[in-house]
Amino acid sequence: MYSDFLRDYLIVVFFGILAFAVVGAFIGLASLVRPDRPSEAKNTAYESGVDPVDGGWSQSQIRYYIFALLFVMFDVEAVFIFPWATRLEEYGMFGLVEMTIFIFILALGLGYAWRKGVLRWV
């Protein structure tokens, strides 16, 4: 029984070793094969071919973050409403009530943001 148990868990150990070995092998192999000629231009951030301006640690407006969050809310709404709308007749009254509840809960989020003054671009 105990040898069975140990054999079972040996698999887990092998699995872990394999995970490290595969990653190590790929990175190690790549570092052996690839040419190594570092240059100034190669170390700059890649900005789709345009020369980057300033450092990577610049501050951005916190307001964009809040709008991004609100966007997520509408995005989720759309993801669920579109499939529902294509089969609207099939779902009938049941689907309508379910969707109303769903939209109501999301609307609460919007109402909350509105009330707390998040929507104002100060």
Added chain:
Amino acid sequence: MLIAQEFVRPIIDWHGVAPELTLLAIGAMVTLVDIIWNEKAQRIIPTLTGLGFLAALLPVLTLWSDRDELPRVMWDGAYVVDEYSLVLKGLFLVSAYVVVLLATNYMHDGDYYEGEFYQLVSASVVGMLVMTSARDLISIFVAIELISIPAYLMAAWRKRDLKSNEAGLKYMLMGVFASALMLYGMSLLYGFAGDTRLAAIAPALRSSESIPLITLAVVFVVVGFGFKVSAVPFHTWAPDTYEGAPTPLTAFLAVASKAAGFVALMSVVIVAFPEQSGVAEPLLWVLAAVTMTVGNLIAMRQTNIVRMLAYSGIAQAGYMIAPLAVFGDVPSSAARAIVIYLVIYAAMNLGAFAVVITAARKTRSGEISSYGGLFQYAPGLAVLMTLFLFSLAGIPPFGGWYAKYQVFLVLVEPATTAGYVLAAIGAVNAVLAAFYYLSIMKQMWFMPEPNGDHTRVQITPSLQAALAITAIVTLVTGVLPGVIPDVGDLVVALP
């Protein structure tokens, strides 16, 4: 090509899901009140949320009185309301109510966001209610995320304090990591069984030879839950998170959130893995033994009371995992012992946190040394703390002894060497734990007040209520342990 399948309206047992729906409605209502009255509503929102938790308790009670109808099985066995889930729903709602009582003054005096805090607590508790009934990998995962995500936010609630930011970030990173591990295990399980329902996974795992895939799945799922219940060696987030988070939330994490992790672990292990007990039991045995011992050893060296309670909570989690180490032979008694432990642990640990929060209103400190002279200026508080600490140490006649007694009974029931050894480790740990619980008592009863300040501690009505509820439950469960309802067997069959 699109195949138009006819839509079949799912049959919903409205009475069965009434507790969850009630709480959802209450959460929406609290948000609505916050939207309409904004600043003016902040004082009534805690009361409203607290009453909401009690209101959601009503359908739980009606379901309990209608016990002949149980189990109510919905969605082809993915959602089950049985005695086990009802007892736990009651536990979560009452614990959440006590947490609201603890938070009321803390949140107001500290000038933290109030309305949002209670809305997030309600969301988290909805997840816990779902968790008790979830018998399906997907609903378990959704429930665990619904519990955790609001908790990540609330851990960072004291946003002007760096420690609280650290608490939230660490909790989130480790929680997400655990979720990933758990999902990986679940995906292996689904790949093997072809079904997400736990009761359908169990027969698929029936096999005499060892299959590596199953072992991997079991290990990943158990490790994932190990993070959620802060079992050693997956406990590293707990002390920092507990110390940095607002103390009422720490109480919530240490009791309700941890209990929810145990409910998930219990449902999955007992319902889905009975055929693989040979694989799961040794892993859980090691987890239980290591968790108890390491938790207790580190707790001894703590100087901050919240950190000490965090490590003591880790050690207590070890006792709660222990019955699962023999679940293959005695699944029902294991579930029963864990539920009893969870109920009593919730009462005594919330009580200890209530005393910590109350004392901190005067001392403004979480150091154990600041408890000197507590008996002189707040004798009632010192007596209550003694009660909770005795209970945590497992000394009769307070609840804790009965919880530990049940765990030991289950461990010796199958009469195996593994069970006896784990029981012995548990007994040694009970002695270790008594050491640090008693050292706090020494501080409270025999040491002088460090600043010579003997003004009384002001105990607000909500804290009085919290202390009273937890003290009564701790006492009653110790003297009359029969009052804890029997959870019966978990429903394991498909409809």
